[in-house]
Amino acid sequence: YLDHTGSTLYAKSQIDAYTADLQSHLYGNPHSGNPSSEHMADIVRGTVLNHFNVTNDQYDCVFTSGATGALRVLAENFEWTKGKSKFVYLEDNHTSVVGIREPVETQNSKSPFHLQNYDAVKVKEQKLNSTENLSQKDKRVGNIFAYPAQSNFSGTKYPLFWISEVKKGEAFNLSKLIKLCPGNPNSCNWYVLLDAAAYVSCSKLDLTEHPADFVCISFYKMFGFPTGLGCLLVRKSAAEMLTNKRYFGGGSPAGYLANCDFFKPRTVLHSRLEDGTISFLDIMALKHGFNFLNQVDKSMVRIQDHTFSLAQRLYRAMNMLKHHNGAEVVKIYSHTDYTDSQTQGAIITFNVNRADGSCIGFNHVLQLAASKNIHLRSGCFCNVGACVSMLNLTPENMKTIFQSGHSCGDHIDIVDGKPVGAIRASLGYMSSTRDVDSLVQFIKESFLQNNSLVHWVQEMFFTHENNLSAEVNDEVYYDARSSVSDSSKALTLEKIFLYPVKSCRAIEVSFRFWTLCETGLTHDRMWMIVNDYGVCLTQKRENLLALIQPSIDLEAGTLTLESESCGSVEVPLNADDRIDGSVDINVCESKVCGDRVSGYDCGEKVSKWLSEFLGYKCYLIRKNNETRFAKKRKEIENCSNQTLALTNGAQYLMLTSSSVKFLQEKINSQLSEDGSKLGFDEIVDRFRCNFLVSGCKAFEEESWSKIFIRNQANVVKFMCSGLSNRCSMICVDKTGQKGLEPLRTL
Ligand SMILES: Cc1ncc(COP(=O)(O)O)c(C=O)c1O
Structure with a gap:
């Protein structure tokens, strides 16, 4: 299991303790004020704060539905000053942070700043000039600088000392930005939002040492259970900025009237911001999550060392994988060389290349890994900023892809020969060397090209992009087995299958x-x-x-x-x-x-x-x-009203026998002498087509736009809506066993 940044795993003892707790106690709605539950949520708030080395005098813990929920609460409640407040964020931020710019934009009608990368943080001068001469009355203009403690894309850990530097107005790279708070640091109204969601699962966050104003967390990333629960930690001195409450519900108003416009919010921050009944049974589960984490390593130092050493092992092993011609098999995307656990977390993000340097689509790698029960994550990981910069894409590339109807992490993985996403392996405190070594072994077995594979016909590889740009080509005719009318494009419908x-x-x-x-x-x-x-x-x-x-x-x-x-x-x-x-x-x-x-x-x-x-x-x-x-x-043009049975893509799926034969030869030529060969019918069976067609060259079908099946009585016209997505099901044989072929060879 190598997707701990997606969600880490829960421990059996943690769940046992939780269920035993539920079975031996009665917990009612905290709003009812019954003795059974009234103070329990507050006790858990204390446990959360304690983990981050602060008390409820210094911070408040607002329960939310997760890190994203926390960011939304912040975005909606922060007192943005129209036309003046700034929201500055590192490009390497999760979508959920970047999304804050939308409420800022609508309230300020100004576009927010974004900082481009780790070393060279630059702020556009002209924008700064417009706010440099802040008058005394603008002193309370609140601005937010947002960055992740750890990138969920590359695992880069950004310096926590930025927090105090931003607040003091002295940040080395950020000095121009801080000029926005002129002169006296006490008048500085810059607040720091630290996205700690990816960081806290394997690292210690001490908020006394690094007093970020707002911190967002999802608990399932720390100890796997419960899901759907996170928090916004708010420094008491920053709480005064969360006054922009609009919606109220449940226990959040201190008072309101139904027949006139009167609403008074509660004064205690978490009571004011938590609308409705908090998820109190899940909050009880946190107690057992933190207990468990404390048993493993209260200081988090050993967890950090353990996960980092595994990441190092993976990094080194991947770097050593070379094709027969010396080309690297794995391209790793990182800012560091994995020598320091202070700057690098336990994440390795990579793509797999062929010997000729071309990239294998991440979907394909993921499906093949899934067939070996290896859990990874692929795509942009909701961090398009890091993805674009780490993969050297242009925003235009991405815009074109998004505008054509595709979304992050879907089946489009290669555009113009370049990857538009990557694969992420992330470790947790229960990861072992075996997890890491299994991934390396899988990559070796599946993608490392030794000499016997040199003969691969590279141009035969196709990408989804060809599919998108497929041009109208020949109209292809064929008939059921016998009479064929257009001999120049004569194909034969060999078989019909249904499922x-x-x-x-x-x-x-x-x-x-x-x-x-x-x-x-x-x-x-x-x-x-x-x-x-x-x-x-x-x-x-x-x-x-x-x-x-x-x-x-x-x-x-x-x-x-x-x-x-x-x-x-x-x-x-x-x-x-x-x-x-x-x-x-x-x-x-x-x-x-x-x-x-x-x-x-x-x-x-x-x-x-x-x-x-x-x-x-x-x-x-x-x-x-x-x-x-x-x-x-x-x-798909003209297909918006397409009606489907339980297929995933189109009404009919077609396969050509020439492509199958090509693939069969490739697979069998790579087998060792005692390896069992894959038969033609078996491969056909794996692809689950409706029509098997013969009489064309291998892969010719990729360029077809229309097909006519014609017999004496009539002609049925088909439009080719595209290539099927690759699916790991083709690795399951008739006996239900999962192997690597034919996905590996594809
Ligand atoms: C760095 C970071 N921030 C925010 C989030 C959003 O967390 P959630 O989806 O639990 O709200 C994630 C989730 O992966 C993350 O990795």
């Missing part, structure tokens, strides 16, 4: 034709298996689905599921024949609930069969017949 149940085995159409309907091949991807939580199962998570063989009997109107261990079970094929009393249901097809699918439960008999086969409760859901509009495909 009635998402992620289960294919059915090969055994006679000449199969009916097409609005959502694709009739009965294709109309069923899915969901677990008790209503989550659709796929082979990515549940390899055993690869062992379920569906079959269709059109005359009898049945779908049969069969497995070696559990025999078979039948359900009606058509929605009109659904079992009486079966329940309508709305489920998410994908883990990101972009498209909700309305369907119905196919009944207890098949649910029992599936539950027995998989070993836990699950259900078969059939999609209703009414159409579903795909949100995902809006970007």
Whole structure:
């Protein structure tokens, strides 16, 4: 598990202690003022402050939904002075910090400053001039300087002494900025916002030594549980700036009237800012999180040393990986060379390169890693500023990508041959050398090109970008097996497959034709298996689905599921024949609930069969017949009304036998003598196409824009909506085993 900056892991003893606590105590709503819970939240506030070496005389702890929630509370409650307040932030900040500029902008109608990088912090002069001569009455103009204690992109630790320097008006790099507070440092109204979300999981933060005015934290990054809870730590002397409260709710007003515009906020800061009932049972869980952390290392020094030494080990091992021609396999993005735990945290961010220096898309690396059960994070990690500067991208590059409808970390990973994101490995206090070595071994096995791979035909590699810019090319005709009318572009439709149940085995159409309907091949991807939580199962998570063989009997109107261990079970094929009393249901097809699918439960008999086969409760859901509009495909011209079955991308998926043969040769040529070769049919099976087409060159299909399937009676026209995203499911074989191929070779 190498995604501790995403979320670290919780300990069993911590959860045991928490559940024992809940079972032996009664905790009621703190607002009710019952003795059982009235003071508990405040005791936990004290524990939080104590961890950061301050008391409630110095700081207040405002509970929020997380670090982002804390930043939002700050942005919305800070007393920005129209046209005068400044918000200055390092580019290497999380989105949640950068987002503060929006309320500032709307209130000030001025664009905020952003500082470009670590060594050369520059502030635009002309902007400074406009506010240099602050008059006495402007003294209370509040400004915020925001930076992360540790970058969540590269792990760079920014100096904590910046806090006092900014406040004293003496920061070396920031001196021009501080001129905004003229003369006497006491009149300085610069407040420092320290984003400590990534830093505090493995490092000590002493707020007495480094008294930042505002600090945001998410607790799951410190000890894994609970999620959805964080805090804004506010220095008492800065609390006077949080007076801009607009919305009130729950216990936050001291008084208000419903029939006239009267509202008086509470005076205690956390009571004023915490709208509604705080998440008091989760707050109880914090107690056990901090207890556990204290047992591991109260000082955090050993945790810092341990995680840093693992990061060093990973850094060195990755740097040593070289292709046969000496080219580096891993490109690491960092400001430091991992020699000092004061300037570098336990994060390694990298991309993987081929021997010719070209970059392998991070999605591909991530999927392959996932198939080996290695947890990493890829994309920009919600830190576009660091991503753009570390990867030498231009803001224009990124703008174009975003404007074309794509978002951070989606399937676009290479543009103009350059990566637009990276892969992050991050360590936590429970990480071990084994975690680190597994990643290095995986990279070696999967990407290191030795001499036998020199013959790779590099130009055959394609990127998603070609897909985006695909031009209208030939119209391609083919017919089902026999007669082909346009011989110059003659292709043959070799096989038709359908996959009635998402992620289960294919059915090969055994006679000449199969009916097409609005959502694709009739009965294709109309069923899915969901677990008790209503989550659709796929082979990515549940390899055993690869062992379920569906079959269709059109005359009898049945779908049969069969497995070696559990025999078979039948359900009606058509929605009109659904079992009486079966329940309508709305489920998410994908883990990101972009498209909700309305369907119905196919009944207890098949649910029992599936539950027995998989070993836990699950259900078969059939999609209703009414159409579903795909949100995902809006970007595709003329396809905004596309209707889908339970596919992820398009109604039909096509594969060419020449591309499969090419891939098969590559895979098998790299095998050792005793390695078992992958057969052609097996590869076809892994890609789960609907149409297998032959008669063209390998990868020629990438440039097709339209296809016509023509027989004597009619012609069906298809538009090519794009290339399928790579999916790690192609690594699962018919027996449900996960391997590295064919993803590794791709
Ligand atoms: C540095 C940093 N700041 C802020 C956040 C936002 O935290 P959350 O998503 O828990 O609100 C993160 C999350 O990864 C982070 O790494």
